[in-house]
Amino acid sequence: MRAGGGLVCARRQWIALAALAVAFVSWPAAAATEVLVVIAxxxxxxxxxxxxxxxxxxxxxxxxxxxxxxxxxxxFSDSGPRVTDRKLPGLVVTLGTDAAATVLRQKLPTxxxxxxxxxxTYAALANGAGGERARLSALFLDQPFIRQLRLIRLALPxxxxxxxxxxxxxxxxxxxxxxxxxxxGVVLRLERISDEKQLVGALHRVLDDADVLLAVPDALVxxxxxxxxxxxxxxxxxxxxxxxxxxxxTAGALLAVYSTPTQIGRQIGEELLAMQNKADRxxxxxxxxxxxxxxxxxxxxxxxxxxPGRADDLARRLAASDTEDNP
Amino acid sequence: xxxSNTAAWEIFRALRRRMSLTGTIGLxxxxxxxxxxxxxxxxxxxxxxxxxxxxxxxxxSRLAQPQAEAPAAVTxxxxxxxxxxxxxxxxxxxxxxxxxxVGFENGHRHVVGYHGxxxxxxxxxxxxxxxxxxxxxxxxGVSWSDLPLALDDIERIEVIRGPNAVTYGANSFLAIINxxxxxSAADRGGFMRATAGSNDIRDGVLRMASGNGDVSYxxxxxxxxxxxxxxxxxxxxxxFLNGRMDAxxxxxxxxxxxxxxxxxxxxxxxxxxxENFPHDQEITSRFQQIRWRHRLDSGDEVAAQFYYNHHExxxxxxxxxxxxxxxxxxxINYDIRSERYDAEVQHTVxxxxxxxxxxxxxxxxxxxxxxxxxxxxxxxxxxxxRLFANLEWRVTPRLVLNAGAMSENSxxxxxxxxxxxxxxxxxMPGHTVRAGVSSATRQPVLIEEKGNARFCLDPTCTLFDQSxxxxxxxxxxxxxxxxxxxxGRLAPTLTxxxxxxxxxxxxxxxxxxxVYPDSLDSEATDFRNLDKAMITGSELQxxxxxxxxSRVILGYANVxxxxxxxxxxxxxxxxxxxxxxxxxxxxxxxxLASAAFYYQDEMRFVGxxxxxxxxxxxLRLAQRFRLADVQGEAAIVLQNMLxxxxxxxxxDSIADRIGFFTVNFRxx
Numbered sequence: 001m002r003a004g005g006g007l008v009c010a011r012r013q014w015i016a017l018a019a020l021a022v023a024f025v026s027w028p029a030a031a032a033t034e035v036l037v038v039i040a041x042x043x044x045x046x047x048x049x050x051x052x053x054x055x056x057x058x059x060x061x062x063x064x065x066x067x068x069x070x071x072x073x074x075x076f077s078d079s080g081p082r083v084t085d086r087k088l089p090g091l092v093v094t095l096g097t098d099a100a101a102t103v104l105r106q107k108l109p110t111x112x113x114x115x116x117x118x119x120x121t122y123a124a125l126a127n128g129a130g131g132e133r134a135r136l137s138a139l140f141l142d143q144p145f146i147r148q149l150r151l152i153r154l155a156l157p158x159x160x161x162x163x164x165x166x167x168x169x170x171x172x173x174x175x176x177x178x179x180x181x182x183x184x185g186v187v188l189r190l191e192r193i194s195d196e197k198q199l200v201g202a203l204h205r206v207l208d209d210a211d212v213l214l215a216v217p218d219a220l221v222x223x224x225x226x227x228x229x230x231x232x233x234x235x236x237x238x239x240x241x242x243x244x245x246x247x248x249x250t251a252g253a254l255l256a257v258y259s260t261p262t263q264i265g266r267q268i269g270e271e272l273l274a275m276q277n278k279a280d281r282x283x284x285x286x287x288x289x290x291x292x293x294x295x296x297x298x299x300x301x302x303x304x305x306x307x308p309g310r311a312d313d314l315a316r317r318l319a320a321s322d323t324e325d326n327p
Numbered sequence: 328x329x330x331s332n333t334a335a336w337e338i339f340r341a342l343r344r345r346m347s348l349t350g351t352i353g354l355x356x357x358x359x360x361x362x363x364x365x366x367x368x369x370x371x372x373x374x375x376x377x378x379x380x381x382x383x384x385x386x387x388s389r390l391a392q393p394q395a396e397a398p399a400a401v402t403x404x405x406x407x408x409x410x411x412x413x414x415x416x417x418x419x420x421x422x423x424x425x426x427x428x429v430g431f432e433n434g435h436r437h438v439v440g441y442h443g444x445x446x447x448x449x450x451x452x453x454x455x456x457x458x459x460x461x462x463x464x465x466x467x468g469v470s471w472s473d474l475p476l477a478l479d480d481i482e483r484i485e486v487i488r489g490p491n492a493v494t495y496g497a498n499s500f501l502a503i504i505n506x507x508x509x510x511s512a513a514d515r516g517g518f519m520r521a522t523a524g525s526n527d528i529r530d531g532v533l534r535m536a537s538g539n540g541d542v543s544y545x546x547x548x549x550x551x552x553x554x555x556x557x558x559x560x561x562x563x564x565x566x567f568l569n570g571r572m573d574a575x576x577x578x579x580x581x582x583x584x585x586x587x588x589x590x591x592x593x594x595x596x597x598x599x600x601x602e603n604f605p606h607d608q609e610i611t612s613r614f615q616q617i618r619w620r621h622r623l624d625s626g627d628e629v630a631a632q633f634y635y636n637h638h639e640x641x642x643x644x645x646x647x648x649x650x651x652x653x654x655x656x657x658x659i660n661y662d663i664r665s666e667r668y669d670a671e672v673q674h675t676v677x678x679x680x681x682x683x684x685x686x687x688x689x690x691x692x693x694x695x696x697x698x699x700x701x702x703x704x705x706x707x708x709x710x711x712x713r714l715f716a717n718l719e720w721r722v723t724p725r726l727v728l729n730a731g732a733m734s735e736n737s738x739x740x741x742x743x744x745x746x747x748x749x750x751x752x753x754x755m756p757g758h759t760v761r762a763g764v765s766s767a768t769r770q771p772v773l774i775e776e777k778g779n780a781r782f783c784l785d786p787t788c789t790l791f792d793q794s795x796x797x798x799x800x801x802x803x804x805x806x807x808x809x810x811x812x813x814x815g816r817l818a819p820t821l822t823x824x825x826x827x828x829x830x831x832x833x834x835x836x837x838x839x840x841x842v843y844p845d846s847l848d849s850e851a852t853d854f855r856n857l858d859k860a861m862i863t864g865s866e867l868q869x870x871x872x873x874x875x876x877s878r879v880i881l882g883y884a885n886v887x888x889x890x891x892x893x894x895x896x897x898x899x900x901x902x903x904x905x906x907x908x909x910x911x912x913x914x915x916x917x918x919l920a921s922a923a924f925y926y927q928d929e930m931r932f933v934g935x936x937x938x939x940x941x942x943x944x945x946l947r948l949a950q951r952f953r954l955a956d957v958q959g960e961a962a963i964v965l966q967n968m969l970x971x972x973x974x975x976x977x978x979d980s981i982a983d984r985i986g987f988f989t990v991n992f993r994x995x
Contacts, residue, residue: 046374101371117373169372203512229575252385
């Protein structure tokens, strides 16, 4: 009896919550919707590039009802909209971590679409934003594990043992990683470390058995400062690295799948256009980039005696396997 | 704790005390303080991680030549092959290399030859361990049993078939065996191995490895015992210790330090011999080595190394009473102490995207004290200098040229130049042909140049016998090798390496019976640049790996030697046909089976009796297991399963079946 009563009670709460969520998530229909785009204060051509691609995508639909207003995170802190304002923008789109953190700090009731930031960072920020998560969504910059593992399968068909060194950030994803590995048909060899000092040893141990190293960004393990250690150690062991950025490949990784700012900007534009066409204008679900590129370091491949194939061909085949998942 | 943090803690405590009064303000302050003073939260990953440019780490000058572009034929033996071979000795592993012969003169003197020309001391191969030459300057060759090295510490062995003085220095004559040990960060925690078997085999290895961040180290100690051939006094009880430390003092530097020590008695002599009766030889061998590698901002690299080798054999005996001398016992001094100091610097420069230069210089001092055989109680020195350069030019993406030379100067033989030229052309993806000409020299060792072995009857040295007397004035032996090679990936799991070779060896230093009237038999061994040999033939290596733990590796060599030699000592020193076949397969659940079969035609080591066609089969069955945090493997190895075989000399070097059980544990 008690269990049944609880269930009824829970169901009522759920309906109420759902109603609330719908009320918040949908964005009031108006003739022209003001979309406030907040970009990181830091000067980087990447944000401009993404913004240009976003504008270009919107311009593809000339009669769209979206009015873009752009400000930097600093301007937003100084003179951006506040909770107390009578008129708020219809939607806030943030580009980058800095912008997302600044906007979320204001706890505006406005729906907010955080883009161009790593998944782990979004998770941490959204967690900090507390009960207002319902009005939040995101477009991550990093790639889903399944896509990274599939690229390894496509480019290095004989190398089915993928080694990874997980730091505190990436350890949270272990379950997801294992699921992705099962789907992609690779065997994972994991080393977990909690300190950058353990990195070189962990690389040696994991590559004793693994055929290729998958580097996933981690504030501690894989970042700009450890790239040299990672690339030199793996190269001496004769094992290739699958990196996560174009720069990592230039530095010496064998290959990487990544999204350019233009690709991200284009997807933001598409999501905004899709939103305005729906009656309740829901935010898109938080997700990974739809468009991506593959880069291969031919010199490193050559030196390791590996023939991974052409980058554009790999990207096309990778996109095709994405489509199989979401027909 | 930094001062600012301590101060912040004080404020924090003070605020906590006043919390009831000024709770809100306090909390605010604390949150401000914590965000500025303490990095309590780990930093958030930023998109900059994906966007930021990185310096190029693997620059053109740091990228190694792929095997298909190497100016030489290379056989790689990796850890899995070493284990699967069932070898207990490093020398045995080399049976897997096409063109190699491995014979045991006795239980601890292993003879490794390539394309023949090897006697009891195989002097025409270079052997390097982590860049350190272990070639002995006294009687030449490598004393395989005396290396302070555990098979378990070896990462891989690369064998360069053919001369390569430009890259590997002096005496890189017929082939180069390049052994790389495991990086000290590769193993963390402990490792133990215990082995026991027939023929008194009792081995043990204990390794501890640790480290953190920029410094890692490893210490390995081991014991090796066996009864040799079992039919004579040639057993050994060897203890060794070695250590390796790897450090990265800065972003751009790597430093490696190694040391090793090996000692213990080795049985020598024969029953019935008056002067070489059964007795023990006490050998100690040790080394220290430091290597430093520095990455320049330009992407280029500078490397330097220094090492010291010390090898000592204590063996002073009194002969048994000699009847013709009325029962007099002659004192015999077999003591040898040889030392090598070697320093080298090397600079790798990327001149352009398609042009890379490696150049460097080295200096070496060899010091040998061998009173019984060099006729001097004072040690003899030989100073040696070398200068080398190699230019690698990628003419087109498919065509690579290598041109290089080594210039050397030795106190004994003066100056010599060894050039090399090779072209590799990829005519189809995965298929490369190679043509090359390479030359090298072999410096005479001290016994050849300055041998003077006297056996005396009294302290003033009334001569009883003179066994060596070198007339000196030797020049280096020279090899001019030309080859045609093919390296191809026939299928994703199948590679083929073919090589046709022609080694023209001149000025071979040969020992002969020189006239020495005062000697017992009026003769003493002398050495001269007497002979030449033309070695021609082909080699094949096939590697099939359908699964990660399933491999078949086939090696075959056909070798023909023509020489002006006396009694065919060189022409018959290599088998006409030889082959090795290693197969390994994981049967499932950590059960691994492997078998190695070797065949060679009749041959004879230089100065020895012929040995008939040799067939050898070794088997190994291993089970991996895990007990809580401990991983391990237990294996049973059966060697020489086809029964008695002459290994080196038909009189006293006959190998019989051997079986042993070995188990290892790895724990963190």
